Amino acid sequence: MSLRQALRRASPVERFPGLRLLPVGEEWDVVRMRAEAGFLALAHLRAAQADLGPVLHDRLSERLYFAVPVDSSASWSGLPVKVLAVGSWLVAPDPNGSDGHTGGWCELPDDETLTDPVALRRALDQQRTDPVPSPA
Template sequence: MSAEPGFLALAMLRTTGQPVGPVLYDQPSERLYFAIPSGTTSSWQDLPVRLLSHGSWLVAPIPYLAHEYFGGWCELPDDDTLTDPEKLRHALQQYDSTAPDLQERPSWKPSNAPASTPTSGASPPTSPLPSALRRS
């Protein structure tokens, strides 16, 4: 799904305390991918989502890696938890019914989107400053 409704739906799920499965943020495409159980195709027809199913593939980074260009994991794939499709659908419907017109929406960047640090709380790898690499 598009990142804007996806991040808002993710925030709604987090505030209700619902278990959330893996969620991947694709920054270049401004897309969010939720892992849900298979077999729910018919319940998504009236929402702006695209289901990946048999034969689909998705490139994902190492779970604790975040990248400024690519994005990364908002919820890590650390167990068998999947997002409840009905809860996700409800969160998306709430967004869809309360969202202002596109022209009125403020421009924002989600605070929980991995930009330069992982969402897991792990420290990002450090690299030497360019000046430290130069030798005279």
């Protein structure tokens, strides 16, 4: 099931219209990072035309969340990221309506595409030494 489909089925967050509560770790994990690092990684992934799944920007906490395949936690050692897996929950806006104040979706494919963890790891490592690449 795509994350977009899961959002439609997810429970609403009480007192916060438009927000949904998604369980993490069943069909995807989520890698959370500072927005600054996340946006640079996102630019690298787009320029490389890597598989890119859902990416959520939480403006209030200045974090980006990348949906990746489950069981990729070994890919993230040594990086300043947090992996949300089984037992975690993600509060996310409805894909069709966000006021932008709290953030929103940078990417939300209609299919089951998830971000390639190897490509994301490479983008996070690469941004330390290389400038953001230009799209081809």
